[in-house]
Amino acid sequence: MANGETYFGTARGRVDGPAKVTGSARYAAEFAAADLAHGHVVSAAIAKGRIAAIETAAAEAVHGVLRIFTHANRPGTAWRDARYRDEVAPPGSPFRPLHDAKIVFSGQPIALVVAEDDATARYAASLLRVRYAAEPHATDLERQRGQAYVPRRKRTGIAPPPKPRGDAQKAFDAAPVRIDHEYRVAVEHHNPMEPHASTVIWEGDGRITVHDKIQGVQNSLGYITGVFGLSQKNVRVLSPFVGGAFGSGLRPQYQLFLAVMAALDLKRSVRVELTRDQMFTLGYRPATIQRVALGAAPDGTLQAILHDAIAGTSTFEDYQEVVVNWSSLLYHCDNVALTYRLAQIDTYTPADMRAPGATLGVFALESAIDELAYAAGVDPLEIRRRNYTRTDENEGKDFTSKELMECYRLGAERFGWSRRSAAPRSMREGRELVGWGVASGAWEAMMMKTSARAALTADGRLEVATATADIGTGTYTILTQIAADALGLPMESVTARIGDSALPHSPVEGGSWTAASAGSAVQAACRAVREKLFSAARAAENSPLANADPSHVRFVNGRIVLAADPARFITVADAMRAAGLERLEEEATASPDSATQKRYSAYTHSAIFAEVRVDAQLGVVRVTRIVNAVAAGRIINPRTARSQIIGGVVFGLGMALTEESLPDHALGRFMNHNLGEYHIPVNADVPAIDVIFVDEHDDKASPLGVKGLGEIGIVGSAAAIANAVYHATGTRVRSLPMTLDKLLPEKPAGRA
């Protein structure tokens, strides 16, 4: 009963686009209730110590203030850590807002002022006087790196470094060509457009509806019921639209705890929305110091890879991500030694941020490979081809598919790589130095167990539903396409519902797994409906399909037709009427195939090419061209897919050139906590970005043959730009972002 594909693989506009551009799509802080109260968070000014006293009298005296919650008067919540541990929590003891007088990071929420309106809450919050007993803090990873340790408990879903292969140190010492450097990337904060917010609607009788900015409503549901001891039937979490998140919405954030706490205590609806500067008190891409040492034969063939990373984490959780494993995944090498350690600093726990770990590790690796290319006198693209691997040497498995070689070929062709002159500083135009760089990218193509429901009604409309999220990625649209194809309906007849904890189970939307997971679940549910519908169609009186086998029919344009004779059909509506069905509803679960997983590794790959122009005297960098060739299995919707890749590239451009959360280690605090001084790229910084989707057949990574696109766009971007900057200037910047001060050429001779 394989159906033709009308929509799968075709460029479609977003089905939720009109709602978004007309403002009818509502976000967490836009829901209201007649009894809505507003909470404003008060943030700690020190990084470590205790609250000696909070004077609340002046704030309480403000007309309209309802309650000021602090550690001294907060309602009781669950005792055990396990209750606070959400789906994606790293090992450790999750942060508990207002738990006690202890301060463990700067910006920690220490009070919630709840008032009749937001302005009153905010004003009253400014009247709180907090006295601290400060203790010496340590926020500088450079000074704590000596304390680094291998995390005892591993984070679920995060592969630790593979066991060493061969003798990397010995091979490195003996190698004719060697590269050995440290690489750094500044701390970055996610900075989605929509600030984190939770609106808790008090429904009476202890029931609440929670509008939360979250990438997984069921993750928030589990957190709320665990922490506050509520029954699942009394809590519903909704997050139909998310204004960007990039990983910051994977874990429930502290505003959710505070809003639910206040609503349950006051028995009325409460909204808590963070300010932009408070967005810099959430998790972040961790400071990570990496060392990459490569040894190679004179022709650039790798003989040794050593990659060590030390990453910052909080004092209460061992946040982990995959940083170093990429070094022995992307290239063939017999002698490999990779290590990953953590060092504790007095900040909040870092958080997954778009392609967590890979952006950092691949920047270091792909910079080092570039350095090796120059040292060996081999073209940077050729050295990557020369060290290509066809198998996952970390796991000793074959790939489900890997068309990276084709990415290199097609990307190079589109970019015009063959016209590149080899030497740094050799492509000058007037005052500008032109540079071309390349980097590879990889990200795991994961699929997670996900359930979905499909409901067909007699009017020919189909609704598909699963609890996943759409964080701007296009989930609504691709689910609609998949469902429409499965039942041969026009997309206009299909509605996708997501972002509701009452819907069938879905994991958080993250890790680039949603298209494969939710997509496969929706397809399975639709197929279950199709089987029932086919039975009904065959049983209908005088059915033209009476003797048909499922393999003989197609579902096309609201009809079930005989493939051999399309003139013979029964409409979906007639089939349902004949069976007396008003509604045909099926639920199905799609899971990854464990036998396949045991035998194969699944990854997306990319080859990204960048052109930069650097003012020779002033160090000002402009990225003028990007070509990104991506192999990610089948592409459901080339239009939304392209947007995903473009977004990733821009994110990587920010990492390469502009984004940096600046810590003041004396104060233990990030200082540039606003979008004026934290520099996300603006339009002027972003060139035309040419995205190529390379044909890649994959029948193992997921039932749909798709691999996911959320992360792969960013992975190689920073390295490609850094490599282009080196080619332009001859200056190797190993510390991102490459602000112009790092590119100011040496002072002319003879000048003081």
Next chain:
Amino acid sequence: MNRFAYLRPTDIAEAVRAIAADPSARFIAGGTNLLDLMKYEVERPTRLIDITRLPGLDAVEETASGGLRIGALVPNADLAHDPRIAARYPLLASAILAGASPQLRNAASTGGNLLQRTRCYYFYDVGTPCNKRAPGAGCPAIDGVNRIHAILGTSTHCIATHPSDMCVALAALEAKVHVAGPNGERTIAIGDFHRLPEDRPDIDTTLAHDEIIVAVELPAEGFAGHCTYLKLRDRLSYAFALVSVAVGLAMDGDAIGRARIALGGVAHKPWRVPEAEALLQGRPPTEESYAAAADRLLAGARAYRDNGFKIELARRAITRGLAQAASGTPQSQTDKRIR
């Protein structure tokens, strides 16, 4: 944000009386900076005096001496796109367009632009000490995150920079600021309008609390043929200057006749050194001439922890700016390639 009274006077005299009566009152026009400062609790005015309805402050008019008088309420965007400004004072138009975003330039007023406060991180974060917010509290920027801070004219109390682009051009053009107060009008030279931090970094300008800016006057000389505004920053638009340079030259045959150079992003005020400009008089437009002027402009520059690069960056920006102006090829604010 604190609670405040709001009033909307209908003439300048009433506005001046209102501000004179309340030391914690503030004028508000575009509000593009003040509202941010209020949200961050940096400014807590008891009274906002909305001057946007004051008559007679929204025009650009010819002066008897051949210059232009710009009303204090003329929006930055209108000013930059005024044909007389674009033709006779392209340096000013260019500087305005180098700053902020179209939305902000639409809202921001000429007078308000003169009164922008620094973008020092610490000044905006009431969780940290700051001598500009609370004299005597201390300055964590001096030994802290100071990559964007001043290299010239700093004090042991404050190393903040003045953030405006427009004012750097006004300094190079030797504009005058007309202000009204309880005792009538007076005129302040732009070079005397902003002050160095010294031991009172809380005071940005020489404008008294009970005075209001009514106009900015441009003299006749606009250096229209040979000028540039070159702004170097951490992204290609919508960022404050790390270093900016406004240059106006009057050429005398093949040599430089008169020169004006003002720097932004390096001090608590737009930075001018007349002796540096004098060094260029009668000199050929060469790298050597420019370097001598740059050295004189940057004499006494001091590097703090993170901002030492600004000294060399400023030197090169001055050199490039002078070359752009001399060759009559001013920096475009839309094409981001530096000329």
